[in-house]
Amino acid sequence: MIPALYMKNSYKKGDILPMNQQELESVARTLVAAGKGILAADESYPTIKKRFDSINHDSTEENRRSYRELLFTTPGIEKFISGVILFDETIRQAAQDGRSFSEVLAQNGIIPGIKVDKGAKDLAGFSGEKITEGLDGLRDRLIEYRGLGARFTKWRAVITIGKGIPSRYCIHANAHALARYAALSQEEGLVPIVEPEVLMDGDHDIERCEEVTAATLKTVFSELFEHRVAFEAMLLKPNMVLSGKECSEQADVAKVAESTVRCVRRFVPAAVPGLVFLSGGQSSELATEHLNAMNALGKHPWELSFSYGRALQEHALKAWKGEAANISKAQNVLYHRAECNGAARFGKYSKEMEAAAT
Numbered sequence: 001m002i003p004a005l006y007m008k009n010s011y012k013k014g015d016i017l018p019m020n021q022q023e024l025e026s027v028a029r030t031l032v033a034a035g036k037g038i039l040a041a042d043e044s045y046p047t048i049k050k051r052f053d054s055i056n057h058d059s060t061e062e063n064r065r066s067y068r069e070l071l072f073t074t075p076g077i078e079k080f081i082s083g084v085i086l087f088d089e090t091i092r093q094a095a096q097d098g099r100s101f102s103e104v105l106a107q108n109g110i111i112p113g114i115k116v117d118k119g120a121k122d123l124a125g126f127s128g129e130k131i132t133e134g135l136d137g138l139r140d141r142l143i144e145y146r147g148l149g150a151r152f153t154k155w156r157a158v159i160t161i162g163k164g165i166p167s168r169y170c171i172h173a174n175a176h177a178l179a180r181y182a183a184l185s186q187e188e189g190l191v192p193i194v195e196p197e198v199l200m201d202g203d204h205d206i207e208r209c210e211e212v213t214a215a216t217l218k219t220v221f222s223e224l225f226e227h228r229v230a231f232e233a234m235l236l237k238p239n240m241v242l243s244g245k246e247c248s249e250q251a252d253v254a255k256v257a258e259s260t261v262r263c264v265r266r267f268v269p270a271a272v273p274g275l276v277f278l279s280g281g282q283s284s285e286l287a288t289e290h291l292n293a294m295n296a297l298g299k300h301p302w303e304l305s306f307s308y309g310r311a312l313q314e315h316a317l318k319a320w321k322g323e324a325a326n327i328s329k330a331q332n333v334l335y336h337r338a339e340c341n342g343a344a345r346f347g348k349y350s351k352e353m354e355a356a357a358t
């Protein structure tokens with residue numbers, strides 16, 4: 001259940017919001033409610049174009065709108081989806097019946113959120129490394145997004161593993177930006193989802209991924225603490241600890257679960273209500289298996305949940321193919337993936353669930 005306060009869409013741009021920490025904490029906990037997770041549908045213009053290219057569909061404003069409407073109006077999806085991350089264009093769009101997408105979601109018991117960073121750009125002086133932009137003017141944008149119905153935000157930092165990288169400076173600069181973003185979000189009555197993504201690109205082994213993820217999380221929480229961010233009123237969106245995509249020896253599901261849980265136990269305070277993992281380019285089924293295996297290792301101090309983009313949408317996009325006739329087929333496929341991930345929240349996912357759907 002979304003707390004009553006968040007169902008109200010009466011806030012206007014410029015309102016000073018009556019949001020206290022208790023209310024923020026309740027939104028954070030609602031986002032990681034048992035058996036539920038987040039659908040990341042906040043692809044930027046270049047990213048959604050890439051996804052549409054894969055099904056030979058033009059990335060026009062109307063095509064993006066109708067695809068998002070398909071996702072958000074999937075019958076029964078609210079059983080497994082607690083929140084949806086929207087993109088700037090999407091939060092301003094409406095369903096065919098005229099309701100804004102944030103109304104469609106909120107009226108179905110799903111909390112609307114918004115990606116607020118402006119993308120990862122090259123970090124000057126540090127070849128191969130990125131820094132996320134978007135802090136300038138952020139306070140005003142947050143106020144506007146609240147007025148448009150958002151109740152939480154997301155900011156993604158990117159850390160790349162390669163020869164001699166990441167540098168300490170890159171990790172620190174990104175952690176600093178994440179902390180500034182998170183503090184501003186809480187100030188404006190929005191729950192921040194802090195996403196420091198260590199990419200799976202590269203031929204590094206799983207041990208190297210664990211080492212870099214550990215250094216990243218340690219620095220991120222130190223910066224969040226320095227900036228007086230309330231850990232109880234935020235969520236962390238981490239990568240799983242995985243072998244690099246091009247590594248010749250891929251760690252199995254048990255090892256991924258064990259390494260990821262060990263790493264986050266060491267560096268994520270128990271005060272944080274939940275971790276909502278990104279899928280980061282894993283196959284949909286493997287992302288579900290990994291989440292399931294981690295939850296099966298519980299009990300944990302925080303909820304271990306999902307905030308998947310590709311791992312929730314990939315099969316649905318392929319089933320849709322950009323054709324209106326395929327909408328309900330695509331919605332069934334999305335429902336199925338959400339249901340599997342919902343089961344993985346309890347460590348109760350099994351391969352039979354996939355077979356049953358085919």
Ligand code: 13P
Nearest residue numbers: 040278279280308309310
């Ligand atoms: P993926 O699950 O496709 O990695 O997307 C999650 C996300 O929101 C990345 O910022």
